[in-house]
Amino acid sequence: MDSDISEELAKRQKEISIAEFFEKNKQILGFDSLQKSLVMAVKEAVDNSLDACEEAKILPEINIYLERIDRDEYRLMVEDNGPGIVRREVPKVFGQFLYGSRFHAVRQSRGQQGIGISAVVLYGQITTGKPAHIESKIISEDIGYMFDLYIDTAKNKPVILKEEPFLTDKKSGVKITVNLKGKYTKGKQSIMDYLQNTAIVNPHATITFQDSDGFKIKYERVWNDPISPPKETKPHPYGVEIGEIMKIAQKTSYKKISTFLTGEFSRISSQMANEILKISGIDPEREPSKLTLEEVKKLKEAFLKVKLLPPSYESLSPIGETLIKKGLKNVLGDLKPSFYSIPVTRKPSVYSGNPFTVEVGLVYGGNIPSDEPVKILRFANRVPLLYQAGSCALTKAVENIDWRKYGLEQKGGSGIPTGPMIVMIHLASTKVPYTSEAKEAIAEIPEIMQEVDLALKESARQIRTYLIKKEVKNKLSEKFFLVQKILPLIAEKSAKITNNPVPDISPVITKIMNILWIDERVEVTENRAKINVSVINYTSDKKSFKLYADYTDGAVLPESIKPFGEYDQKNDYIVWVIENLDPLKRLDLYFELEKIKSDYSETTYYIEGIDPVHVVGAEPLPGDWNIESLKSIIEEVEGDEDGNEEE
């Protein structure tokens, strides 16, 4: 190629600023349809607010208003109670691309590239010609400042039209108002959808939204401690890219490459730095800012040749079991799910030098539609992913599992299963590997796929156990109906037809049931629980055994244990010694717990001295209650397979 022409091209390319580039390629950042642009604008603003609150340890309160100005023009206002932004920074944060305080810091955050909110300002400006209005108040100043600004796209610089102080009662916070073209919708992939999912993973936030039809929705916080932001760490050599090394080298204050390596990267000791420099053949005395591209490439190669400790996990902040459960209950509670899995938070792991962790929560049953594909809620660093579900690693991990093994319907054992279930998957990482700049789908990195798979399976096993227990219960209630309603009628009818007295069917009943039935009934008043345990011998023999009540919550009132039984203070359980319980005899046992927390969690009953296969409602001692024993109960309940018993 003619060198003059290529020089010229390179020069011109430099002049195209990122802002200009965006103007021509809106879809790259996700502004590719009118519908989506509104959602993206809300998302960028809310993500920023949540990040800022986290950093300042403030419980977020975010209000969103959407107003319709014209046919397809809307005014969006997002207001938070975050720390606010100091006056001189406001124009840069909102009016300049790639302006962000933490561009080189490595830690998990919602907005990872600092490109988001200025993109919203720019999108508004190019679709409506109107500037953005920003109000900011920081706690250390008495007044706030408001700005009208737009972006000079050629120079990637903010242009301030108006800058004025204003009085406010608010302690601190930011409010952004933009006019933009869009199309407001509800349902899938809408603002509402995004906010609902955001509320699930941010149970510490209160979020309100009023849409252009006047419809209001509010997600109230259910967790009253601010989330602490994850720690910042230096980049790990395995995960850092050549361009990043170059940038860090330009900005560093270290004068020598050896100290630059130990000071700017994590897990590099001075001994390790020497080894790296030896492998790459770079003089340890060299000044980092003078490194050539060639040298940086060699440095990167050397990074991968040395054995380093994996990156620190302190830079990750998983949501955690408690908050996932609270979030799911808060937002999905209306569906009255019959089962919430204990959320799974996997131990942190690493892909190409980047730490990550995977979390999964499942809800099942209730009013969740059972004939539709399972709903998958995807999150990356606490941000809902609404688009490109099909090409996302999190979706694929769900599709790769044979859910039939866990009691769901799935055609051919792969693909999205069908059933009354919602799956929440969260990937937290210092660097989420998105498939594109729009940050909509996660790339299929083998290490991540494996962790998601394990987390899903761990959760799925809970579903299976739940379903098996439910099946046992159903089968049992069927059996009770059989022996209590159908069998007496058969006896009565046959006696009538044959002109005989009605036979005693007790022996038949015990033969059909053949279980010892233990059932708990609980009456909770304030912080007290009255518990009635009934034990019925549905077998044909007298039974002797020991029954233990191992309560997890509150304290037992020893005098409430009736009509007999003992409180074992040392082991903190109640034990009943039952002797010669006759067939079809029922025994009622009572006790009371005080000082229980809001929701009584079931007491576990253990039984000793009897074949556990014939017991329903208590686990064999010492608590080895697993799926296998549940399965044997199902077989027992279903009856022996004669092979030719009619189906």
Add this chain to the structure above:
Amino acid sequence: METKRSEEVLNELKKIVEKIYDQMKKGEIPYMELPARNKYNIKLDVTKGVWKYGDDKIYRSAKKIEGAYTLLRTMFMLDFIKEMIEQNKSSTLRELYYISESWGIAKFHTQDESDKLAEDIEILTKYLREDFKLRPEENGATIIGNITIEEINRKGKPQRINCRDDVGDSGYPVPYNVEKEKINIIDYDADFVLAIETGGMFDRLVENGYDEKARAVLVHLKGQPARSTRRLLKRFNEELGLPVLVFTDGDPWSFRIYASIAYGAIKTAHISEYLATPTAEFIGVTASDILNYDLPTDKLNDKDIKALYAELNDPRFKTPFWKNEIELMLKIGKKAEQQALAKYGLNYVTDVYLPEKISEMGLK
């Protein structure tokens, strides 16, 4: 007014109930034993040439909820039958199904359930459901041909009907009871009986005067033939020595119509020797006909294909003829209606197809 037969029936019914009662009295889980009513448990009775249930048994036990329900329903149904016999009443199978509405948890959810249980009781007692005062409301077949029968009419008087001269275009309707007490065959002048599946083809043959031209008794089966239709075909065959030829569509379901006439249906294998005509022959439409006569066709759907494969496993179809035809149909993947013969004109079926097929069989 209990006749001797009624008394015997009552006794048999009572025996079933006594068994259940005794089991419970002994503290056993009550159960009933029945032949397995599926295609794997039908055996050829060589002396009679019909297919009957084999020795495989099923146990309907009250240990499982479905079994318990069926036992309970059996008690209710037997009680109801006993009442009808004692009061000299009868009901249709449909009425029985509705009667069960008042049985509480024992009520039937579909008429299939009650029909099947009535058949179970036939099997257990070796009596027919007519003995239990249960009759089908099903529409029997119609007949056109030179055959004279004498039917005891509603007023209890014998009435002679010639099925060619004394009937309209739709022919003589076969009542649900075709036993000698109801119908006697007086006279006939025909060479064979032609049993036809569809109304369209029946009407075509009637319009073309085929009954007179070919000296045939035409019987419209109306799809899967009712018990009375099959019984009457058997009587024509046995009492008059008339060959029975079956003419249906060319698809797996029509093959089953033929099988139920010739070999006995799986559902009623307990009364096969009473219903089946082992010498009945299949005229068509065969898969070979589809090729030989180049008939307009439809593609086999998934259900058709499944049915054909099921027939390959059905002992009744284990003859070289059927094996060839079923495999050929699967190979060409096509089926044809009998009326597809109209491709060659309205007279083709009576002028060409039937005469050709019948002479192929060596009948004429």
